[in-house]
Amino acid sequence: MKLKIFPLTLFTLIIANSCYSLASETLPDGSAKSDVERMTITATRKEALDTDLAMSVHGVSKEELQMDNGQHVAESLNSISGVLIDQLSGGQGHKTSIRMPMNTSGYYLFLQDNVPLQSAAFFNHNALWWSSFNSNVGRMEVLKGAGTALYGSGAVAATVNILTEPVAKQTETAMEVMFGAEQYGKVQISHSNKLSAKQGLRTSASYVTNDGWRDHTGSQRAEINLRHEYEISANERLVTAFVASDLEQEMAASLNDEQIENDRTNSGLSDEVLASDPLRKTQYFRLSSQWDQINTDSYYSLIPYFRHRTNDYTATWNKNMPRVQSTVNTLGLLAMSNFVHAEDHETTVGIDFEYTEGDQLSYQPLDFTTTGWGADTYIAGEKFYDDTTSYTSVSPYLQHKRPLSENIDLTVGFRYDYAQYEFTNHLGIYGDIGHGKISVADREDDFSHLSPKASINYHLSENTSTYFRYANSFRLPTAGSLYHLTTKDSNVAKPVDPETSDTYEVGYKGNFEKITFDAALYFMDVDDGIVHAYNEQGQRYLTNASRVLHKGIELSTLWLINEEINLSVAYSKSKHEFDKHEEYSGNEMRMAPDYIANVRLRYLPTYLEGFSSQIELQSIGEYWMDDANSVDPETGLERTYNGYNVVNVKARYQFNQQVSFHARILNLTDKVYAQEGEYRYGRNSWSPGAPRTAYIGMNYQW
Secondary structure, eight states: OOOOOOSOOTTSOOOSOOTTOGGGGBOTTSOBOSSOOOEEOTTTSSOEEGGGSSSEEEEEOHHHHHHHOOSSTHHHHTTSTTEEEEEOTTSSOEEEEESSOSBOSSOEEEEETTEESSOGGGOOTTGGGGSSTTTOOSEEEEEESSOOTTOOTTTTSEEEEEEOOOOOSSOEEEEEEEEETTTEEEEEEEEEEEOSSSEEEEEEEEEEEEOOSSTTOOEEEEEEEEEEEEEEETTEEEEEEEEEEEEEEEOOOOBOHHHHHHOTTOOSOOHHHHTTOOEEEEEEEEEEEEEEEEOSSEEEEEEEEEEEEEEEEEOTTSTTOOEEEEEEEEEEEEEEEEEEOGGGOEEEEEEEEEEEEEEEEEEOOSOEEOOSTTOOEEOTTOEEEEEEEEEEEEEEEEEEEEESSSSEEEEEEEEEEEEEEEEEEOSOOOEEEETTEEEOOSEEEEEEEEEEEEEEEEESSSSEEEEEEEEEEEEOOOHHHHHSEEGGGTTOSSSSOOEEEEEEEEEEEEEOSSEEEEEEEEEEEEEEEEEEEEOTTSOEEEEEEEEEEEEEEEEEEEEEOSSSEEEEEEEEEEEEEESSOTTTTTOBOTTOOSEEEEEEEEEOOTTSTTEEEEEEEEEEOOEESSTTOOBOTTTOOBOEEOOEEEEEEEEEEEOSSSEEEEEEEESTTOOOOEEEEEEETTEEEEEEOOOOEEEEEEEEEO
């Protein structure tokens, strides 16, 4: 018999968990449950059982987050199959690899409570640092592959949703302190209070400071999250949220062969650059309000939001170390309706609006002469760009689900995205401005794309299902890729076109008494792929590759061995290659691990109630360090990196209802490894992995 879950109670936020989360299999006292229930909200903005969804979507529960007690989202998200979040230089930044090589491009849609953390026109690969991970997080979910009709530009390889903790049923206050190596310190406090029978408020705040294990990688971050819930009626609710954060982080660069061999703590910056004290400073706030109304056969949702962020930094990955300053403001609206018809037919219609204005400035902070490949001299005060871009998007969508039989559902849908850019150049000069860069005149550009979606979900039994899914998606060029051009692009009116993709996916899900298992096999065909290339002077620019192929398999399982021990395994094996690129046809893409694996063995002894522990293995496979798949002429060896294996241990002890303690050691064996390696500018470039690092903390709740 097929399990039906509509209508669902939207007024209870995420309470069940994915198979990779300890929470879905443990009771508050730490004992194991025999039944496994897995729910998600990201796919449709409504709670849904995972076996009712023809897609690969997984989550990290509140209890698993408490066990990890991560100082970065990577420590928990990397437990999901096929997910690799690389924490950059031990700071708050990150690169993402989900069904893609490790990259900084806009293949991912980052959300908090279903609201985008940033604009697609001003995509930043570090967007998760604008979430409330350090102050209020109740759950994290990843929808792998192209998103549903609800999601547009950027939802190509994955959608990541950070979900905050709702207002508690009873008044509670909690405070947590954490300390670690390199002067790491974190204090977090939250207070939840029911103001009346119909409304409540949760206030959360945190402050994190860290000197960093490498030279010049210290950071400080303050964050606040306010959440107000108002029950308008029995079937109507309003949730208003305010998020604000302030981050200041010292910046370092990658290391060459000699530096990583002799001093892995080196900043990778010259004394001249260090004298200018390169920093990244970013301020962020977002105000949003979600109105929901749920009836017997209909659901309505409306989310207006305002978002502001600044991002000022020194581009230490460029040889001349330019300064970059940007301010981006957004007004947006997400509107959706869902209707259930006779015989369990279900239709979702919606429309998204966004207006964003972004100011961007890049200039040379000091006189500097680069050496080696593409050597050049830069003069302090030179401007590389100074402009304002206005971005407007309108995106209607429709999705319909109907049963073909008692156990088979068909879902079809589409999304139409229209986007317009209006560019204003404040430099006052146009054409070649030196250093391989050009300045373009004021202009307008517009793009549109229709994304069809279709899937079939077959319930093999009440607890198992298999599915086939097709999803078309696209990635808009950012304002930077459109208007910050190199001389190699000078004769092209639109140097970069939107990137389109077709994803085909087959999957299986099984929730049994002691074991849960997921498998997904995917093939993603990306046309006009936006990739990095280099001109004769070694300067990087963006271009459209003809075709790029991504394919792989993802496997996940959780085995409840007995009441005290359980084991979870997340594994993916993939291949990413250029199919019709003008230079790299047939080559594998750089920084694309052959496999990604995460294994977690948990021990919850019955003789020590409230204690739980975990040993974790993170393993990354071999990959090419450049798209050319080149060979080092001196050694005759292929330019590949073998990857790494790192072991972490974690423990948590719930002493009583008020007090808990936690501790963890990352890189237990103190392994010497590189978190990333690539070959560019004619040399190897390494991001060293952190040494053994210990953290300890306490939580007090009253």
